[in-house]
Structures are given as C-alpha cells and as structure tokens.
Amino acid sequence: MTQELSARESRHALSGFVQAIRDDDVASAVVIAVGRADGLSLTDTDTDRRWREAAEELSEDDVRVLGVHLITRHGARSLAA
Numbered sequence: 001m002t003q004e005l006s007a008r009e010s011r012h013a014l015s016g017f018v019q020a021i022r023d024d025d026v027a028s029a030v031v032i033a034v035g036r037a038d039g040l041s042l043t044d045t046d047t048d049r050r051w052r053e054a055a056e057e058l059s060e061d062d063v064r065v066l067g068v069h070l071i072t073r074h075g076a077r078s079l080a081a
Contacts, residue, residue, distance in 0.1 A: 010054035
C-alpha cells in the first residue's frame with residue numbers, strides 16, 4: 001500500500017522543479033505527469049487532486065501548467081479540475 005501525500009508534501013516535491021523552470025529564461029510552461037504502477041482510476045483518496053492543486057499553486061504567470069496527468073502502463077488520464 002502506498003502512503004498518501006499531504007498537500008504540503010506535494011507542494012514541496014514540485015517546488016524545486018518549478019523553481020528550476022523559473023530560473024531558466026526559456027521554459028515557460030510544463031506538463032506534470034503523476035506516475036502509478038497500475039490502473040487508470042483516480043484514487044479514492046485526495047492524492048491525485050493534491051498533485052494538481054500543488055502544481056497550480058506553485059505556478060504563477062511565469063510558469064504555466066498546461067496539464068496534470070495520471071500516467072500508468074494502461075494509458076494516461078487528465079487530472080483536470
């Protein structure tokens with residue numbers, strides 16, 4: 001069983017990545033992929049939603065989030081609001 005991340009942990013996990021993009025004068029948009037070993041169903045927990053919210057909170061006008069997606073060996077699914 002995997003451990004569910006808190007909103008704070010999700011933001012922390014993405015913060016270094018977003019800062020690196022801010023520091024690069026070229027990149028201005030990202031697509032975030034949340035990987036999971038199995039299944040394309042969104043979790044019953046809030047983990048999937050927290051990843052999307054963390055990406056949106058950390059992005060500002062200088063780093064645009066084009067999308068947040070769940071990626072598994074079965075395919076991909078948007079974690080749209």
